[in-house]
Amino acid sequence: MSATWHDHLTEIIIFTLLFLLVSAMGFVAARWRAPRDMAHLDEWGLGGRSFGGWITWFLVGGDLYTAYTFVAVPALIFGAGAAGFFAVPYTIVIYPLVFLVLCRLWSVSHRHGFVTPADFVRSRFDSPILALLVAITGIVATMPYIALQLVGIEAVLKTMGVTGDSALARHLPIIIAFAILAAYTYQSGLRAPALIAFVKDSLIYVVILVAVVYLPHKLGGWGSIFDAADAKFQVTPAPGDGILLNANNQLQYVTLAFGSALALFLYPHSITGVLASRNRDVIKRNMSALPAYSLLLGLIALLGYMAIAAKVTPLPGAKAGSVDTNTIVPRLFDQQFPGWFAGITYAAIGIGALVPAAIMSIAAANLFTRNIYKEYVRRDATPAQEANVSKVTSLVVKVGAVACIVFLDPQFSIDLQLIGGVIILQTLPAVALGLYTRWFHRGALIAGWAAGMAMGMWMLYQVANPATGKKHFAGSAFPLSEFGFDTKKTIYVGIVAVLVNLAVAALLTLVLRAARVADGVDATTPDDYFADEGDARVTPGPDRGADSAREPVA
Amino acid sequence: MAAPEPEAPSPARSRATDRSPWNWLLFIPIVVPLIPAFFNADAPRIFGFPRFYWLQLVWILLGVSTTTLVYQLTKKRGDR
Numbered sequence: 001m002s003a004t005w006h007d008h009l010t011e012i013i014i015f016t017l018l019f020l021l022v023s024a025m026g027f028v029a030a031r032w033r034a035p036r037d038m039a040h041l042d043e044w045g046l047g048g049r050s051f052g053g054w055i056t057w058f059l060v061g062g063d064l065y066t067a068y069t070f071v072a073v074p075a076l077i078f079g080a081g082a083a084g085f086f087a088v089p090y091t092i093v094i095y096p097l098v099f100l101v102l103c104r105l106w107s108v109s110h111r112h113g114f115v116t117p118a119d120f121v122r123s124r125f126d127s128p129i130l131a132l133l134v135a136i137t138g139i140v141a142t143m144p145y146i147a148l149q150l151v152g153i154e155a156v157l158k159t160m161g162v163t164g165d166s167a168l169a170r171h172l173p174i175i176i177a178f179a180i181l182a183a184y185t186y187q188s189g190l191r192a193p194a195l196i197a198f199v200k201d202s203l204i205y206v207v208i209l210v211a212v213v214y215l216p217h218k219l220g221g222w223g224s225i226f227d228a229a230d231a232k233f234q235v236t237p238a239p240g241d242g243i244l245l246n247a248n249n250q251l252q253y254v255t256l257a258f259g260s261a262l263a264l265f266l267y268p269h270s271i272t273g274v275l276a277s278r279n280r281d282v283i284k285r286n287m288s289a290l291p292a293y294s295l296l297l298g299l300i301a302l303l304g305y306m307a308i309a310a311k312v313t314p315l316p317g318a319k320a321g322s323v324d325t326n327t328i329v330p331r332l333f334d335q336q337f338p339g340w341f342a343g344i345t346y347a348a349i350g351i352g353a354l355v356p357a358a359i360m361s362i363a364a365a366n367l368f369t370r371n372i373y374k375e376y377v378r379r380d381a382t383p384a385q386e387a388n389v390s391k392v393t394s395l396v397v398k399v400g401a402v403a404c405i406v407f408l409d410p411q412f413s414i415d416l417q418l419i420g421g422v423i424i425l426q427t428l429p430a431v432a433l434g435l436y437t438r439w440f441h442r443g444a445l446i447a448g449w450a451a452g453m454a455m456g457m458w459m460l461y462q463v464a465n466p467a468t469g470k471k472h473f474a475g476s477a478f479p480l481s482e483f484g485f486d487t488k489k490t491i492y493v494g495i496v497a498v499l500v501n502l503a504v505a506a507l508l509t510l511v512l513r514a515a516r517v518a519d520g521v522d523a524t525t526p527d528d529y530f531a532d533e534g535d536a537r538v539t540p541g542p543d544r545g546a547d548s549a550r551e552p553v554a
Numbered sequence: 555m556a557a558p559e560p561e562a563p564s565p566a567r568s569r570a571t572d573r574s575p576w577n578w579l580l581f582i583p584i585v586v587p588l589i590p591a592f593f594n595a596d597a598p599r600i601f602g603f604p605r606f607y608w609l610q611l612v613w614i615l616l617g618v619s620t621t622t623l624v625y626q627l628t629k630k631r632g633d634r
Contacts, residue, residue, distance in 0.1 A: 082594075088610045089587040092617045096580040099621055100572060216602075223602030243596075244606055250590045258588055288621040291614050298611050530572060 005161040011334070012160055014343025015350060018203075019177070022196045022351050026184030029191040039384040041115055044189035044391060045366045047276045049110070055194055056286050059359075060273040061293045062197035064091075064264065066145075067152030067353035070204070070300055075325040077304030078314075081233050081241045083249055085301055086257045091294040094261040095287040102265060102287075103280045104435045107531040108524055111538050116363075117271050117431045118371040124434050126520025127442040128375055133449055134427050135371035138268040141424040142364045144416030145267075146401040149353040149360075150174055151326060151410050156346040158315055159330035171406045177350070178357075182398045185358045186391050190276055193358040200355050203348035205296065207341075211306075212299045215336060219309045225302075228309035238467060243305075248488045252477045255492035263425045263494060266432065268363035269356065279533035300329075307332045357401070365393035415473045419460060422476070422494040426452040429498075429505050435529065438522050444508035452501025459493040576627040583617040 005012060033050065035043045042049055051059060069087070076084030105120065114120045117138065122131035153174055157163070163170050184192045216222050226243055233241045240249055264270055277283055307328045312335060317324040330349070333342040369390040374381050381389070404413050430445045440448075462482055465474030477490035512519075528538075586592070593609040600608045 082606060085607070085610065089613065092587045092610075092613050093584045095617055096583045096621055099580055099624070100577060103572065221602050223599065226602060226604055226607075243604060245590055245594045250594065254588045254590060284621075284625045288618055288625060291618050294614050294617075295611065298607075298614070302607070 008160040008334075008339070010339030011343035011346055012162065014340055015156075015160070015347045018199075018344070018347035019350060022199050022354065023180045023184065025195050025199065026181070026188060026192040029184070029195040030188040032188075032191055032195055038189070039387050041366065041369065041383060041386045041390055042113070044387045045115055045362055046272065047190040047194055049276060050278050051194065051276045051282070052278055053282050053285050053289075056273070056277040056282050057289050058197040058201050059190075059194045059276065059355075060270070060286060061290055062193065062200050062352070062355040063269055063273045063359045064290075064356075065293045065297055066149060066356040067349050068145075068148040069297065070349060070352060071152045071155050071326050071329055073297065073301045074304035074307070074329050075314075077301050078307050078328050079241070079304075079325050080238075081229065081243050082245050083240065083253060084304065085298075086253050086260070087301060088294060088298045089254075090257040090260045090264075091297060092291065093258060094264055095291060097261055098265045099284065099287045101432055101435055102274050102283050104529040105271070105431075106274060106277065106280060106283055108435070108528045109275050110533070111528045111531045111535065112524065113537060115275070116268060116367045116370050117266070117427065118367060121430050121434060122371070122375075123523040124438065125430065125440075125442040125445065126523065127446075130430055130442055130446055130449075131371050132375065133446065134430055135367045137423055137427050137449075138367050139364050141420035142268055142360050143397065143400060144404070144413045144420055145269075146357050146360045146364075146397065147404040147410075147413040148417050149357040150178070150401065150405045151413065152353045153177060153350050154405070154410070155324065155326040156330050156349050158324070159327055159334055160346065168406075171402075174405065175402055177354075178398055178402050181354050181358060182361075182395050185361060185394055185398075189391075190272070190359065190362055193355045193362075194276075196351065196358075197355045200348065200351045203344060204352060207345045207348050208296055208299055210341070211303065211333070211345075215303075215306050215310075215332075218336065219306060225305050225309040229305040232308050249477070249490060252490040252492060255495045256476065259425060259492045259494040259498070260421060262428060262432075262498070263421050266424045266427050268367055269360040272359055272363040272366065281532075303329050303332060310336060357398070361394040361397040361401075362390070364397050365390040368393045418473065418476055419457070422456040422460060422497055423453060425494045425498045426456065426501050429502055439509065440505050441509040441512040441517070441519055443512050443517060444505045447508050448501040448503075448505030451504040452497045455500040456493055456497035459496060463493070572628070574624075574628045576624050579620055579624050583613065583620045586616060587613040 030038070033048065035048050038044060073084060073087045078084075105117075108114065108120060112119075112123060114123070116135065118131040118135040121134050122128060125131075157173055162173055188195075216225060219225055219228075230243045233243060240246065245253055265274070274283060277286070310332060312328055312331045314323040314325045314331065315327040316322065330342075330346060333345045337345070369386050373389050374386060378385070426449050429440060429448055433440065459478045459482075460476070461472045463473065463475050463478055464471045468474065476493045478493045478496065480487050480489050480491055587610065593606050595606065596604040598605060603611075
C-alpha cells in the first residue's frame with residue numbers, strides 16, 4: 001500500500017525541475033515590464049495597472065481556476081457524481097453576470113486610485129466602518145483559500161510517496177515551497193504570478209488535452225466511462241449520488257452555481273486581477289475568452305469518472321479509516337501514464353497552487369494596508385510605506401496559511417473555505433450593487449451585512465452529514481425542512497443569507513431615510529463609472545493628497 | 555490592441571454611459587444554464603456523453619458567443 005518515493009523517482013525529478021524553473025521566473029519577474037519605481041502599491045500590488053489582454057487572461061484564469069479546484073472538483077464527481085458538475089454552470093453564468101459590473105469597478109478605481117473593493121466602499125458610502133467590515137470579510141474569506149492551495153500540493157506529494165512520520169517531516173516540502181513563493185512574491189509582487197501563470201496554464205492545457213484524448217481511448221470510450229460511473233452509484237447506499245441530478249438536489253445545484261458565481265468576483269484576489277488590467281476593453285474581451293478555462297474545468301471534472309472506470313483507489317486520509325479523495329487525480333495519472341508525463345501533471349498542479357496563492361496573499365495584504373493600516377494606524381503613510389507594509393503582510397499571510405495546514409486538520413481549512421464563500425457574498429450589496437446605486441443607506445448596509453452573516457453562520461452550523469458523522473458545518477446544502485417545509489429539497493446557504501442581507505438593508509434604508517439620519521457624501525460622480533485608460537485621474541500619481549483634503553472629518 | 559488614447563483633460567461626455575438595449579442579451583447565458591429541465595437527462599448521448607454533460611458544455615459556447623456579440627454590438631457607440 002505505502003508506495004515509497006523510490007518508485008516515483010522520475011516524477012519527483014520532473015516535478016522538482018519545473019518547480020525550480022518557475023521559482024527562477026518568479027524572481028526575474030521583478031524586472032519584467034519594470035517600472036521606474038517599484039515602491040508603490042500600484043506597482044507591487046497591481047503590476048502597474050498595465051496588463052493587456054493576454055496577460056490578464058493567463059493571470060485571471062490562473063487566479064480563478066486554482067489547483068484546489070483542479071483536485072477537488074474531480075474528487076467531488078468521483079464521490080457524488082452529477083452534483084459536482086455545478087462548477088461548469090457556475091463558471092458559465094459568471095462572465096455575462098459581471099460583464100458590465102467589473103468595467104464600472106475598473107473605471108471608478110482607475111479614476112480614484114482604488115486598490116481594494118473596500119477603498120471603493122469607503123469613498124462611495126463615506127463610511128470607514130463599512131469599509132473595515134468589507135476588508136475584514138475579504139481577509140477572513142481569503143486566508144483559508146490560500147491554505148487550501150496547499151492541500152492541492154499535498155495531494156501530489158502524497159501520491160509521489162514524499163511523506164514522513166512526523167508532522168514536520170511530512171510538511172517540509174510544502175514549507176520549502178511556500179518559503180520560495182513568499183520570497184519572490186515579496187520581491188516581484190503581482191508580476192511574479194502573472195509571469196508564472198503562462199507556464200502553469202500552458203502545462204495544464206497540454207496535460208488535460210492529452211488526458212481526455214488518451215484515457216477514454218484506453219478505458220473503452222466515453223460511453224463506458226459514464227456507464228462505469230452509473231454502475232458504481234447504483235450500488236452505493238447514498239441517495240444523493242448518480243450521474244444525473246435527482247428531484248431533491250436540483251435546487252441546490254442551481255443555487256450553488258448561481259451563488260458561487262455571485263461570490264467569485266467579490267473575492268479580493270479576483271478584483272486584484274481585474275484592476276491590474278490596462279483598460280475596459282481588456283476586461284470585456286476577457287469575459288469572452290475566460291470560458292476557455294470553463295471547458296478545461298469541465299473536462300477535468302470528468303477525470304473523476306475516468307478514475308472510477310479505471311478502478312483507482314484514493315490514498316488513506318489523515319485519520320485512520322478515512323480516505324483522501326483529493327488524491328484520485330494524481331493517482332489516476334500515476335496509474336495510467338508513464339512517470340515523466342505524471343511528473344509534468346504533478347508539476348502543473350503544484351505550480352497551479354502557487355499562482356493563486358501569490359495573488360490571494362497580495363490581495364489580502366493590500367486590504368490590510370489600505371483599509372486597516374492606512375485608515376487606523378498611519379493615516380499619512382507614503383506610497384513607499386504602503387508598498388512596504390503590503391510586502392511584509394503578504395509574508396505574514398503565507399506563514400499563517402502554512403501554519404493552518406501543518407498544525408490543524410486540513411478539514412478545518414476546507415470548512416473555513418465553505419464559510420468563506422458564504423461570508424464574502426455578504427459584501428454584495430455594498431460592493432456590487434454599490435457600483436450601480438447609492439440608494440442603500442450606509443447604516444442599513446452595515447445592519448444587512450450583520451444579518452446576512454448571522455443567518456449564514458446559523459445555517460451552516462445546522463448542516464450535518466450522517467455519512468461522515470459530522471454534525472455541523474458539513475456542507476453548504478441546507479435542508480428546507482429546517483424552515484418547516486415538508487420536503488427533502490436542499491438549498492445553497494449563501495443565497496438565503498444574501499437575500500436576508502438585502503431585505504434587512506432595504507427595509508432599514510427606508511427607515512433611516514424617513515428618520516433623516518445623515519448618510520455622508522458620495523465622493524464619486526456618475527462619470528467616474530465610465531472612465532477609461534487615458535482619462536484624467538482624480539488622484540494623480542502616487543500622492544493621494546486630494547483624497548485626504550476632501551475628507552476633513554472622518 | 556487599441557492604440558493608447560490621447561491624454562484627455564476631462565472625461566468625454568459622449569462616453570459617459572454604457573447603457574444599451576443589447577445588454578439585455580446577457581440574461582440569456584445567465585438564465586438558460588440554470589434550468590435543470592433542459593439538461594438533466596441521459597438521452598440523447600453524443601460521443602457517449604449523456605445529455606447532462608454535453609449540453610452543459612455547449613452552454614459554454616452560448617456564454618462565449620453572447621458576450622462576444624454584446625461586446626461587438628456596443629463597442630462602436632460614440633467611437634468607444
